[in-house]
Amino acid sequence: MRALISKPALATAFGIAAAVGISFAAIPAAGQLKEAAEIAAVSEQWRLAWQRGDLDRVMQFWTPDAKVIGPGSVAVGTAAIRASLEQSLGMGIHDLRHEDREVFGGGDTVVEVTRSVLLDHSGKPVFALRYMNLWQKSGGQWRIHREIVVPVVVPQ
Amino acid sequence: MISTADSAFVGWAQLLVESTLKASLLLFIAGAAALALSRSSAAVRHAVWATAIVGVLLIAPLALVLPAIPVRSPDAVAGAWMGYAHPENAGMGGQFSSPPDTSGLRTAASPGRAETPASTTWPRSLLPALVIVWASGAVILACCFLSAGLRLSRLARQSSSAAEPSIDRVALEAAEHLGVSTARVHLRWTDRELTPMTWGLRRPLLILPLACKTWDEERLRQVLVHEIGHILRWDVLTQALSSAACALYWFNPLVWMAARQMLVERERACDDLVLESGAKPSSYAHGLLDIARSLGARWTAAHVSPAMARRSQISGRLLAVLDPARSRQGLGRRVALLAASAGAVLVLPLALLEPVPAIRAAVVPAPQVVTATMASIGEEDFKAIGAVYDEWKSAVRRRDAHAVSLLYTADGMIVVPVMPPIGGRQAVADMYQYYFDNGLAGIEVHTEELYPVGDMICELGTSEGLTSSGRVLSTNRYMTLWKKDEGKWHAHRDYFVQ
Numbered sequence: 001m002r003a004l005i006s007k008p009a010l011a012t013a014f015g016i017a018a019a020v021g022i023s024f025a026a027i028p029a030a031g032q033l034k035e036a037a038e039i040a041a042v043s044e045q046w047r048l049a050w051q052r053g054d055l056d057r058v059m060q061f062w063t064p065d066a067k068v069i070g071p072g073s074v075a076v077g078t079a080a081i082r083a084s085l086e087q088s089l090g091m092g093i094h095d096l097r098h099e100d101r102e103v104f105g106g107g108d109t110v111v112e113v114t115r116s117v118l119l120d121h122s123g124k125p126v127f128a129l130r131y132m133n134l135w136q137k138s139g140g141q142w143r144i145h146r147e148i149v150v151p152v153v154v155p156q
Numbered sequence: 157m158i159s160t161a162d163s164a165f166v167g168w169a170q171l172l173v174e175s176t177l178k179a180s181l182l183l184f185i186a187g188a189a190a191l192a193l194s195r196s197s198a199a200v201r202h203a204v205w206a207t208a209i210v211g212v213l214l215i216a217p218l219a220l221v222l223p224a225i226p227v228r229s230p231d232a233v234a235g236a237w238m239g240y241a242h243p244e245n246a247g248m249g250g251q252f253s254s255p256p257d258t259s260g261l262r263t264a265a266s267p268g269r270a271e272t273p274a275s276t277t278w279p280r281s282l283l284p285a286l287v288i289v290w291a292s293g294a295v296i297l298a299c300c301f302l303s304a305g306l307r308l309s310r311l312a313r314q315s316s317s318a319a320e321p322s323i324d325r326v327a328l329e330a331a332e333h334l335g336v337s338t339a340r341v342h343l344r345w346t347d348r349e350l351t352p353m354t355w356g357l358r359r360p361l362l363i364l365p366l367a368c369k370t371w372d373e374e375r376l377r378q379v380l381v382h383e384i385g386h387i388l389r390w391d392v393l394t395q396a397l398s399s400a401a402c403a404l405y406w407f408n409p410l411v412w413m414a415a416r417q418m419l420v421e422r423e424r425a426c427d428d429l430v431l432e433s434g435a436k437p438s439s440y441a442h443g444l445l446d447i448a449r450s451l452g453a454r455w456t457a458a459h460v461s462p463a464m465a466r467r468s469q470i471s472g473r474l475l476a477v478l479d480p481a482r483s484r485q486g487l488g489r490r491v492a493l494l495a496a497s498a499g500a501v502l503v504l505p506l507a508l509l510e511p512v513p514a515i516r517a518a519v520v521p522a523p524q525v526v527t528a529t530m531a532s533i534g535e536e537d538f539k540a541i542g543a544v545y546d547e548w549k550s551a552v553r554r555r556d557a558h559a560v561s562l563l564y565t566a567d568g569m570i571v572v573p574v575m576p577p578i579g580g581r582q583a584v585a586d587m588y589q590y591y592f593d594n595g596l597a598g599i600e601v602h603t604e605e606l607y608p609v610g611d612m613i614c615e616l617g618t619s620e621g622l623t624s625s626g627r628v629l630s631t632n633r634y635m636t637l638w639k640k641d642e643g644k645w646h647a648h649r650d651y652f653v654q
Contacts, residue, residue, distance in 0.1 A: 069616075069633045071573055071653040104637060104649075105609030111637050113571075113649050130571045132635045132651045134607060134614050146605070146616060148635040148651045150571050 035110050036103035039135060042142045043098060043112075051095055055082060062144050063136060069148045088118075093126060095119040108137040115152070128152045169283045170626045172290055175216040176408055178506045182211050183410040185502060190417065198424035198476070199389075199487040200495075205418040206394045207499035211506075212401045212411060218507035219625045290407065297403040308355050308363075315344035315363055323380075326373060327362070330380040333433055336388045351447055352379050354386040357393055367450070374435070375443045381433045385426035389487070394418065424476050428484035431477065441477045444470065537613065541638065541645045552599060555592040561585035565639050565646040573653055597624035612648070613638040619652070630654055 042061060049057035059078050068075040068084065075081045101114040112133045118126045134146035186208030190201045324343065331341045344363045352364050362383045368376060386392065398415040405411040430440055448470045476482055544563055551559035561581040564570075570578040570587060578587050588596075598621075605616040615636045621629040632652040639648035 067616075069635065069653060074633065102649075104612055104639075105614075107610060109607060109609050109614075111609050111612070111614050111649070113637075113651075130577065130651065132571075132637070132649060134609070134635075146607075146614070146635065148616075148633070148653065150651050150653055151573050152571075152576070 035106050036101075038142060039103050039110060039112050040101065042135075043101075043114075047096060047098075050089075053089060055085060055089070058085060061142075063138075066144055067146050069146075071149075071151060091126075092120050093118045094121045095123070110135050168287045171216055171219065172287070174219065174626070176405060178215045178219075178509070179212040179405060180408065180410050182208055182215070182502060182506060183414050186414065187417075189498075195483060197483040197485040197487075198421045198428055199485065200491055202389075202394075202418060202421035202425050203487055203492060203495040205414055205421060206397070207495045208414060209394070209398050209401050209411075209418060211499050211503035212405065212414075213397060214503055215507050216404075218503070220627065222504075222508055222625075293406045294403050297406050298400075301399045301403060308353075311346060311348070311350075312344055312355050312361050312363060315346040315361075317342070317344055320345075320369065322373075323364075323368070323376060326377050327380045327384070330377060330384050330433070334381065334384050334388050334429065336384050340387055341384060349450070352383050354383050354392060357396075360387045360392065362387075374439060375446075377433075378430050378435050378440050378443055379447070381430045381435070382426045385429040386422075388429075389422070389425065391422050391426075394422070420472065424473060425487070427473060427477055428482075429486065432484050432486070437477050437480070441474045444473060444477065537645070541613070544645050549598075552597070555597070557585040557588035557592060560588045563647060564650070565641050565648045568646060568648050569650070571649075571651045591621070595623045595629060596621050598622040598626075609637065611640060613645075 046058060046061045049055075049061075059082055062078055062081055064078055065076070066078065066081060068081050070084075073084075075084045096119060097117045099115045099117065101112065104111045104113075112135060113131065114133075115128060115130050117128045120126050128151075130150045130152050132148045133144050135142050136145045137143075186204050189204050193201050193204065320343070327341055327343055328338050331338050340360055342359065342361050344361045345366055345368075346363055347366050349367065350363070350365055352362065352368070355361050355363055362380070364379075368379065371379070398418050401411050402415050427440070427444075431437060548560065548563050551557075551563070561584040564581060564584050566581060567579065568581070568584060570584060572578070578584055600620040600622060601617055602619070603615055603617040607614040615634075615638060617634060619632045619634055621632070623629055632654055634650065634652035636647050636651070637649040638645050640646075641648075
């Protein structure tokens with residue numbers, strides 16, 4: 001008996017068990033990682049379109065019946081959302097920096113929460129927002145279907 | 157979509173319904189007391205009705221300023237509300253105040269917008285109309301009473317104050333007999349054929365028809381004692397309060413009945429003063445009949461000022477005047493104090509009690525799922541979240557911030573405008589405690605959309621923070637991510653904006 005549970009055997013058994021456990025645990029994480037990576041990539045495309053001031057491209061990242069909830073306002077549909085984004089462009093918001101991104105769910109619907117710092121042309125923070133976005137994937141394209149925007153403290 | 161204006165209408169309608177129920181209960185009690193005091197004097201019964209009317213007027217303002225004591229509703233009332241069988245579902249609650257409507261789930265099984273059951277939406281859609289109809293009625297009646305008051309003021313201004321030494325002497329004697337300062341007695345004469353009446357609070361005027369000058373001294377003394385009795389008893393004030401109650405609760409027949417009883421008892425109380433001053437019942441009854449036959453009080457004047465002889469009441473008054481067994485005791489200080497104390501003992505608890513679930517079930521639609529985009533949100537999950545809702549509502553009602561925090565995941569987070577994110581249960585508890593300390597006593601929630609997100613659920617809707625009296629503190633839109641943790645749904649990410 002003593003020989004059967006020698007230290008090398010025990011270490012090997014633990015090693016195998018750990019590898020199997022980690023592999024199983026990594027399956028959903030890897031799946032989520034995939035969606036998180038896709039959302040990050042789409043967000044980056046969105047950001048580049050915004051930097052160019054290309055609202056036609058920006059609007060392609062929204063579903064036709066998307067809804068954006070902000071303090072004191074609800075924009076429903078692409079026309080209303082576009083009007084709201086045009087206002088933001090007019091205010092000199094040139095770029096944005098995403099922080100603390102989390103992505104939940106998987107498959108064709110995910111929720112992304114993130115903190116975004118909005119920057120002017122000189123790269124100076126103008127203000128910060130926290131978002132919760134409900135993304136839906138259709139025809140291989142991720143689009144924002146529901147979004148809530150919460151203004152937070154102005155970054156220093 | 158639920159607007160802030162809707163929330164205001166909900167608050168008003170709720171206050172109106174609550175106050176009406178409480179006022180009705182108070183008037184029932186006053187009616188029972190008046191019945192029990194049928195052998196007492198009219199002055200005592202008038203005090204009962206006047207106290208009740210003051211209580212009716214105070215109930216709504218007190219409910220707004222005093223902290224409320226929630227009362228559980230009868231199961232039947234709340235249970236009748238569209239299958240939200242648990243009584244708490246219709247009332248106060250946390251952000252997730254009620255389980256989603258599972259009938260809505262069935263209709264929303266296919267993608268797209270679910271049909272909203274008509275019966276769950278009509279109360280809210282009717283609320284603005286209800287409040288507007290009430291306000292219109294109140295304003296119209298207030299205008300009627302105000303107009304009548306203005307007409308009486310004009311009549312008083314146009315009336316003559318010419319001295320009539322013989323009549324002035326009788327008036328002063330009557331005032332002295334009743335213990336009313338002679339400085340408060342001012343006679344005015346009108347050429348209109350109106351019954352004698354008293355008008356004015358700060359400087360009461362006795363408006364008498366010129367026909368008085370032809371009356372003999374005995375009848376004149378009776379009339380003057382009766383009218384000065386109104387001054388002694390502050391009847392113009394109690395009449396104004398009763399008119400205000402009628403204007404505010406114009407739709408409640410009990411208030412009108414109370415106002416009428418008050419008017420009847422008031423006149424009988426003044427008749428008793430006349431008889432107690434030594435007038436012969438038969439002579440006074442004859443005089444009353446004569447005045448009622450020859451003179452009249454217009455409706456408008458009758459509802460704002462104490463007038464001596466209304467034809468509609470005359471038979472009852474004559475019987476009371478001629479009844480030798482009737483008590484004619486005036487209202488002593490002790491009885492007045494007792495009536496006021498009894499009124500306070502009844503009105504204060506009534507104003508504090510908040511029959512939230514029953515009333516809100518009647519006026520506020522229960523939260524419902526308007527859209528469920530996927531069929532994969534199972535009924536079991538709805539029920540499980542419903543159990544969480546129940547815990548939430550109970551915790552908010554108890555103002556138990558710690559219990560609310562346990563409904564979030566251990567690493568749950570709340571994001572509200574202009575504040576750092578509130579992460580972790582202790583911070584959530586601190587935030588809710590702050591809200592409770594600042595008057596939050598309940599939250600109405602209206603779930604609008606639910607989406608399955610992997611093994612989580614994303615919910616969108618509106619919520620209203622309420623004070624203990626049901627006033628709306630704030631209206632919010634929220635987006636919440638629910639996570640199943642150890643077999644139970646918890647709020648994991650909770651964002652809201654006003």
